[in-house]
Amino acid sequence: AQKITQTQPGMFVQEKEAVTLDCTYDTSDPSYGLFWYKQPSSGEMIFLIYQGSYDQQNATEGRYSLNFQKARKSANLVISASQLGDSAMYFCAMRFHTRNQFYFGTGTSLTVIP
Amino acid sequence: KAGVTQTPRYLIKTRGQQVTLSCSPISGHRSVSWYQQTPGQGLQFLFEYFSETQRNKGNFPGRFSGRQFSNSRSEMNVSTLELGDSALYLCASSWGTEAYEQYFGPGTRLTVT
Numbered sequence: 400a401q402k403i404t405q406t407q408p409g410m411f412v413q414e415k416e417a418v419t420l421d422c423t424y425d426t427s428d429p430s431y432g433l434f435w436y437k438q439p440s441s442g443e444m445i446f447l448i449y450q451g452s453y454d455q456q457n458a459t460e461g462r463y464s465l466n467f468q469k470a471r472k473s474a475n476l477v478i479s480a481s482q483l484g485d486s487a488m489y490f491c492a493m494r495f496h497t498r499n500q501f502y503f504g505t506g507t508s509l510t511v512i513p
Numbered sequence: 514k515a516g517v518t519q520t521p522r523y524l525i526k527t528r529g530q531q532v533t534l535s536c537s538p539i540s541g542h543r544s545v546s547w548y549q550q551t552p553g554q555g556l557q558f559l560f561e562y563f564s565e566t567q568r569n570k571g572n573f574p575g576r577f578s579g580r581q582f583s584n585s586r587s588e589m590n591v592s593t594l595e596l597g598d599s600a601l602y603l604c605a606s607s608w609g610t611e612a613y614e615q616y617f618g619p620g621t622r623l624t625v626t
Contacts, residue, residue: 436617442601444617490556494615499544499607500569501615503556 401426403491405504412481413512419466420476420507422491430496433474435465438488438506447489450474481511515540517606517618525624531592534621538585538606544568545587546615547579550601559602562587563609591623599625 402425412418424433435447450458450465458465466475478485491504518537526532538545546569547559558571562581579589585606591598601622607615 442603442620442622444603444605446614446616449614492556498569499546499561499563499615500558500571501546501548501556501605502558505555 401428401493401495401502403493403502403504405491405507407507408505409508409510411510411512412478414483415480417477417479418481418509420478420489420491420509422474422476422504424472424474424491424493426472426493426495428495432494432496433465433467434492434494434501435463435474435476436490436492437485438490440487444490448476478509483511483513485509486511517604517616519602519604519618519621521621522619523622523624525626526594528594528596528625530594531590532594532623534589534591534602534604534623536587536589536604536606536618538587538604539616542606542608542616543585544607544609545581545585546605546607547587547589548603548605549573550603550620551597551599556603559589594625596625599623 404423431452433450437445448460448463450467462479464477488506490506492501520535544563546561561569565581576592581587601620603620604618605615
């Protein structure tokens, strides 16, 4: 069975500091993708970053980077230079090459403090 | 390019009624997936449609159904509403069933009273 675990229900970070949101996953399928989405209070899921299971390098998108450790089955999101607008729920998700279906974690609520 | 649109954005229904939600994918996208988000269960996959065919289905009762039209627009129907159906319903689109990039709409917030 596929499972995504986010162990941090809430996180606080000072503005301009970096923060790491944890995500671990469990699957026996060798081909999968890992995603991070941001969900502000408005409800829309905003795509942040993607990492393929066969990608050798960690993905980066602007201030977002994904710390992918395949052997440990972890895919932590690092947000550098936090901004007030980063306050939101963050979801880690996994998807498989053969099934167009996301498995989501329970999310982490991030609050950026001025 | 316009994003995924969902209508209505908010809906209040009474227990026992039925409801239809609509999702228009990004132009050119042929796959539409639906998710239910609740505080208790989190985000759960409902079903996926591709080229008017249901390709994948989550673990929801038969009261939840959907369809996709030839222009890729999709509708989701919930019959005999229960209080537990109160949720944010999210639609996501992608160009194909194996595409990794999936874009979400703003959601429809359904309240069942």
